[in-house]
Amino acid sequence: MSAATGSELAWAITGILVVFFAAMLSMNIVITALPVIVSELGGTQIQYSWVLTGLLLANASSTLVWGKLADMYSKKLLFQLANIIFFLSSLAAGFAPNMDFLIAARVVQGVGMGGLISLSMAIIASVVSPRQRGKYSGYIGAVLAVATAAGPLIGGLTVDTLGWRWCFWVGIPLCLLALVVVHTKLTVPQLGAPGRIDIPGLLLLVIGCSALLIWLSFAGTPEFFAWVSWPSALLFTGAALIITVFVLVERRVANPIVQLGMLRDRTTVLAATSSAAIAPALFSCMLFLAQYFQIGRGFSPTEAGLMLLPMVLGNMLGALVTGRLITRYGYWKAYIVAGSLVMSASMFTLAFILGPQTPVWLIISALAVTGLGFGAQMQNLMLVVQNTVPVTRVGQASSLIAFCRILGGAAGTAILGSVMAVAVGTASVTSANGINPVYAEATGSLFLIAACITLIAVVCNLLIKEVPLRTSV
Secondary structure (H helix, E strand, O other), X not given: OOOOOHHHHHHHHHHHHHHHHHHHHHHHHOOOOHHXXXXXXXXXXXXXXXXXXXXXXXXXXXXHHHHHHHOOOOHHHHHHHHHHHHHHHHHHHHOOOOHHHHHHHXXXXXXXXXXXXXXXXXXXXXXXXXXXXXXXXXXHHHHXXXXXXXXXXXHHHHHHHOOHHHHHOOOHHHXXXXXXXXXXXXXXXXXXXXXXXXXXXXXXXXXXXXXHHHHHHHEOOOOOEOOOOHHHHHHHHHHHHHHHHHHHHHHHOOOOOOOHHHHHOXXXXXXXXXXXXXXXXXXXXXXXXXXXXXXXXXXOHHHHHHHHHHHHHHHHHHHHHHHHHHHHHOOOHHHHHHHHHHHHHHHHHHHHHOOOOXXXXXXXXXXXXXXXXXXXXHHHHHHXXXXXXXXXXXXXXXXXXXXXXXXXXXXXXXXXXXXXXXXXXXXXXXXXXXXXXXXXXXXXHHHHHHHHHHHHHXXXXXXXXXXXXXXXX
């Protein structure tokens, strides 16, 4: 790629960003559509959460695998494969006849999304130096923010006009466009050597993550089992044992899915933990805010999408501005620390003000500040870790942070979904504009839990040691 012209590089990165936008759009477009989908397909509160949790679970489980493959094989071919998987599963989700089929299609969609997200980061890291990457990280953050902003709004408009099934089909043209652009414009050097894939490690990783998230999602809900019960204990113990065995296997195999040596680096561990801690503030809370505005306050899907817009505009602004400043001056710690403090403070504010009668202007102001803090951290934490590893392991490093972020989002969604299921009891998950104040009252409790989790990110960001960014790939 070093021989590529500036125009070719710009086109290639544009193709990557286009499909990255489609992937992130698919995650967020269903947020405002879910109350309608669950109502029409006769779903439950747990199934409501698992339309997103299933996607995030498959995303998290597959991300590390995609990252490992990216260090062994052609990143370009893998990117195209992930795009095709995502395209076909999106098509299937739109034809879902029931909630079980929809959740299954979303799981497959998550596998494709895991590849698109981790490979996007790995490809850019393979062709752009860390110092210049701050600017491109800002672009990725901005695309994420726009997709997150456009998702709920497009979802609301689509539900109100074409119907909810089109929510899964609107990104398909972008996938096809990206396939053409990436195929014709992208050239990525292959620096790693092919080798055997760690199948035992792969299976243990997927089973362990799945068991953990199922436990977090179902424990404490009336229709399944209590937190303190034999099923809960067995599921948690099983997940812990499987993950322990996974670590032991990875220490012994010659070509592990996860290079555990990366976890000896203080910066990597702190950035990964911080990424996991901030994820519930965006993924989970956006999901339950859609319920708050529609069921708790009586707004339409389109209106609910508009209410979420300030949070994502703040996210976009935070990502673009800090990315530019990092590229210009080379310093990054001040931005991630300030971002975590701002985000945590605004989350606590939302936790205490949300209710059936809260003024809308106050909610959207706090959401804008939350997005600003999130945007200053997310892609910059990825950049920090990429700066600490050689280019031959940039795929695994990128996927590790993406894995922690998605796992944090999935765990947050599962936990908060369980809390919401208990809080609303037998209240109907319906999108009809009849107001149910139970949902409005319960949302504040969810934000309080998520706000407490963000304090972990504050501590981690303070402890990260600032290292100058490299000026070469």
